Amino acid sequence: MSVSVESVEPTTAASERDETGQVLRPHAEQAFAAELTALAEQDDRPRPARWKLSPWAVATYLLGGTLPDGTVITPKYVGPRRIVEVAVTTLATDRALLLLGVPGTAKTWVSEHLAAAVSGDSTLLVQGTAGTPEEAIRYGWNYARLLAHGPSRDALVPSPVMRAMAEGMTARVEELTRIPADVQDTLITILSEKTLPVPELGEEVQAVRGFNLIATANDRDRGVNDLSSALRRRFNTVVLPLPESADAEVDIVTRRVEQLGRSLELPATPDGIDEIRRVVTVFRELRDGVTADGRTKLKSPSGTLSTAEAISVVTNGLALATHFGDGVLRPGDIAAGILGAVVRDPAADRMIWQEYLETVVRERDGWTDFYRACREVSA
Structure with a gap:
């Protein structure tokens, strides 16, 4: 029966x-x-x-x-x-x-x-x-x-x-x-x-x-x-693999942030693609242990730095820009989120992050504002 x-x-x-x-x-x-x-x-x-x-x-x-x-x-x-x-x-x-x-x-x-x-x-x-x-x-x-x-x-x-x-x-x-x-x-x-x-x-x-x-x-x-x-x-x-390319990962993050933004009634940020690409670049380089150009080897932190975490960082940055800024997603809106995602182990991960900031971010063209924002939240 x-x-x-x-x-x-x-x-x-x-x-x-x-x-x-x-x-x-x-x-x-x-x-x-x-x-x-x-x-x-x-x-x-x-x-x-x-x-x-x-x-x-x-x-x-x-x-x-x-x-x-x-x-x-x-x-x-x-x-x-x-x-x-x-x-x-x-x-x-x-x-x-x-x-x-x-x-x-x-x-x-x-x-x-x-x-x-x-x-x-x-x-x-x-x-x-x-x-x-x-x-x-x-x-x-x-x-x-x-x-x-x-x-x-x-x-x-x-x-x-x-x-x-x-x-x-x-x-x-x-x-x-x-x-x-x-x-x-x-x-x-x-x-x-x-x-x-x-x-x-x-x-x-x-x-x-x-x-x-x-x-x-x-x-x-x-x-x-x-x-x-x-x-x-x-x-x-x-x-299910990680995204094969940075462009594919940027596409995924952009789509999901748009969907989440609508559900949270956050305004669209057409100029936010540069910051999304920056977050994806940082996560991929630290995750892979090497810069995108393959010239500099890096130490990887203890966290996974997944696509889902990138989506979370950008969504949180969008909320900051909306409620405490001018609505435009800027480096200062994503810096704290990146720090929280990268530094899981306060001792080891903080050293890895500081080394990445000084040897990679500081020397990268067009990343000066991002470097300063990250230095400010890392102090």
Whole structure:
């Protein structure tokens, strides 16, 4: 016998809150609803069971393009097309997808948009932490009903994974390697047998067609809670790389800052591209341990200096320029953010940063204002 899991409607429709401007960060399926609708209307390719779009349309949604009617689909991910194609194809098979990479390589972003395009719902999410319990992946109980009436379907509280299995949708597990190993292994039966036993009721939930799971993992967490070989075999691993070029990274940062700026009601800064490129250059050089021209070797700080951190630095600088400046993004608006991102270890990282300022930034043409701003916040 199988357990039926019913969908739970939110008390206030998220789309309605978004239309009134009250949602700080709408889900992907809300923020890009128009693009998803346009793709669905013009998508004449075969779709796997319960998919909202065909694999081709899902890839187009992530990578961007122009539809036959002229509708422009904005890129959600800037990177090798083959990586996206492999990820989408994996979800159309019986293997789960593991997105692996260093911090800030858009694993969560890609996961959310894949779920939105495939299932139309990116909210069936388990956030992995060191304290994530087994119930977060399997199911829990309404203890008031459990104590009053004993184990029953009414007392059972389905997890996002259980709901995805019952409804043929895509579940997401973020930071899988942060979850304790014994809790991770709860997924083995789910992914291999496509079944979730409920022994308290003598029943089980069987996954219906359309179910799959996307997990993300940070390769900096290796050795924390490594996946067992049994669990790793249930995943097809796709590694998301850092942007190949400075131009690609500048493009990513610019797009995301524009999106975040709109949600935060910050004005556009058409002249901010120079500061964005400066932030990206600093992060790439310190991350790679060599200047862009390859002439000077550098020491790398302890932080990751990821694209996501660059986005955060620029967004914070834009807020400073808006609320405490003239609205134009300048070196003084980003200097403190860069310092906070680079200097994680007050002793070692500060020395690395000071050496970079004096040997690289100070001598670089056109960077005098940036050098002075960084010296001021570093003092």
